[in-house]
Amino acid sequence: MENIIDVQNLVKRYNGVTAVDGLSFAVAPGEFFGLLGPNGAGKTTTIRMLYGFAPITEGRLRVFGMDIARDWRVIKSRIGVCQQDNTLDPDLTVEQNLLIFAGYFGIPVSEARLRAGELLDFFALTHKKDAKVMELSGGMARRLILARALINQPDLLILDEPTTGLDPQSRHQVWEKLRALKQGGLTVLITTHYMEEAAQLCDRLVIVDHGKILVNGTPAELITRHAGGSVIEIEGPDQALRDYIAQNEVACDDLGRKLIVYTTEDSPLNTVIREQFCTARCTFRSSSLEDVFLRLTGRELRE
Amino acid sequence: MMTPSSISWRFLKVWRRNLLTYQKIWKVNFITPLLEPLLYILAFGLGFSGMVEGVNYAGLQLTYTEFIAPALIATAVMWNAFFETTYASFVRMYYQKTFDGMLATPLSLEEIILAEVVWSATKSVAAAVIMTAVLGLLGFIDFPAGVMILPVAFLGGLAMGAIGMFFTGITPTIDMFNLPIFLFITPMFLFSGTFFPVSNLPAWAQPMALAFPLYHMVELVRRFSLGGSQTHPAICIAYLLLFAAIFLWLAMRTMHKRLIN
Numbered sequence: 001m002e003n004i005i006d007v008q009n010l011v012k013r014y015n016g017v018t019a020v021d022g023l024s025f026a027v028a029p030g031e032f033f034g035l036l037g038p039n040g041a042g043k044t045t046t047i048r049m050l051y052g053f054a055p056i057t058e059g060r061l062r063v064f065g066m067d068i069a070r071d072w073r074v075i076k077s078r079i080g081v082c083q084q085d086n087t088l089d090p091d092l093t094v095e096q097n098l099l100i101f102a103g104y105f106g107i108p109v110s111e112a113r114l115r116a117g118e119l120l121d122f123f124a125l126t127h128k129k130d131a132k133v134m135e136l137s138g139g140m141a142r143r144l145i146l147a148r149a150l151i152n153q154p155d156l157l158i159l160d161e162p163t164t165g166l167d168p169q170s171r172h173q174v175w176e177k178l179r180a181l182k183q184g185g186l187t188v189l190i191t192t193h194y195m196e197e198a199a200q201l202c203d204r205l206v207i208v209d210h211g212k213i214l215v216n217g218t219p220a221e222l223i224t225r226h227a228g229g230s231v232i233e234i235e236g237p238d239q240a241l242r243d244y245i246a247q248n249e250v251a252c253d254d255l256g257r258k259l260i261v262y263t264t265e266d267s268p269l270n271t272v273i274r275e276q277f278c279t280a281r282c283t284f285r286s287s288s289l290e291d292v293f294l295r296l297t298g299r300e301l302r303e
Numbered sequence: 304m305m306t307p308s309s310i311s312w313r314f315l316k317v318w319r320r321n322l323l324t325y326q327k328i329w330k331v332n333f334i335t336p337l338l339e340p341l342l343y344i345l346a347f348g349l350g351f352s353g354m355v356e357g358v359n360y361a362g363l364q365l366t367y368t369e370f371i372a373p374a375l376i377a378t379a380v381m382w383n384a385f386f387e388t389t390y391a392s393f394v395r396m397y398y399q400k401t402f403d404g405m406l407a408t409p410l411s412l413e414e415i416i417l418a419e420v421v422w423s424a425t426k427s428v429a430a431a432v433i434m435t436a437v438l439g440l441l442g443f444i445d446f447p448a449g450v451m452i453l454p455v456a457f458l459g460g461l462a463m464g465a466i467g468m469f470f471t472g473i474t475p476t477i478d479m480f481n482l483p484i485f486l487f488i489t490p491m492f493l494f495s496g497t498f499f500p501v502s503n504l505p506a507w508a509q510p511m512a513l514a515f516p517l518y519h520m521v522e523l524v525r526r527f528s529l530g531g532s533q534t535h536p537a538i539c540i541a542y543l544l545l546f547a548a549i550f551l552w553l554a555m556r557t558m559h560k561r562l563i564n
Binding site: 052055073077079081083085087088092100101104148149 | 308313316317319320323324327399400401403404405406407408409410411563564
């Protein structure tokens, strides 16, 4: 089947800055696809190009096999976008936000009422339908934005950091809803910098930095490939350990006061370190997507 | 991406959104146009007109209050449309991110801008309806010709809404609207034949007054409420249409530059 999104050598430059620098990826129907990267990596710019908010500088971008510059109206009528900013209409009530938005898609009023009712129910907002948007909590507002993005029954849902700023309860609730949508076969493109979110939801993901793709794969593949599968964190490492690591060419990150060693679960290295080099405190744990992310994009602050 | 295909009747959905929010505070929206003409008539009719002999305008001998009453409708149209597409549109665009939300739907930016401008004209008509009724009851407007004030209000609203939207497209912060208000709106308010005939201005200043869209609005409103005007209505209508078209196009261009990047 044809890809829902097809991006080849996509470039975006503005004001002399190259925000996206030759990105290529494809999203298949029904796939939950993650676009990960630190702040300023080019995630949001890529998404803005996908729905025509930013014209592309170079490269090829196809959504549903169509060109956004020409078929923007058809493409935009078939996608749902959950923007990073809260773009809910504060002059309208919760339900009106859905109904008015449905109007922008040309959905007839009776049909819009039906869908709004269903979506409010699905996102547990029915009791708030007459409330003003300003009165909603962060989690509720986020759920309403999601509901609004689904009002046109999209074939592709684009989520730009859907759970940023939410408390753990709200975040888990959003994940629950996203999983249910995924089960229904919806194609989703998500950007996030919560690695747990990506690991839980994504079938496949790319990690982007400085506008370029660093890696592409399933969460499990990437963890095995780039962070071994097992991690040992050694606090207050001594010179003996550093020498040992250098001699044996062990994959590790040296943070000064702490050494992070990437290994595998059944590696003899575990025993060696446990018995010989654990002077202060050692933590043995499975490696995570966060380890992959930090290894690939570095640990220095971005902003 | 500004092609003819980016403008369709879908813009009416955005217009409807603004109507819905207007209806929510319709009582507040009605008070200003209701009280404003009464205050002006009171101030100028009672307080000021004793100092003025009367005005000779387009061959008509008018009291000062009769002279300014139609102009009050025209200035209300100007303020309503200009405030709507400057402060109100800027809040929707910048603070509420309403346009960003709309741009994720099949709406084009051109449709959003068109809807904002048409909405500002609609709001002007609403104000003109109330003011025409109030001034009509006070005997300052001839009917049925006075009904024509409403399409004039719509056309004038388009012209003022369009230039307001253009300023929204180029204004960096909301405080900066003081500049077009001080340099453009205030002189226009004072020198468009509103409070004294343009013929009282020195000869060199008269053509400048004729460039103000408010002058043409005032002329048209006077024509339909008093039965006479200095400039032919066809010229006024043509000027306002041209002004609206040019600034609507400029507004779309500047907003495109501002938002789609």
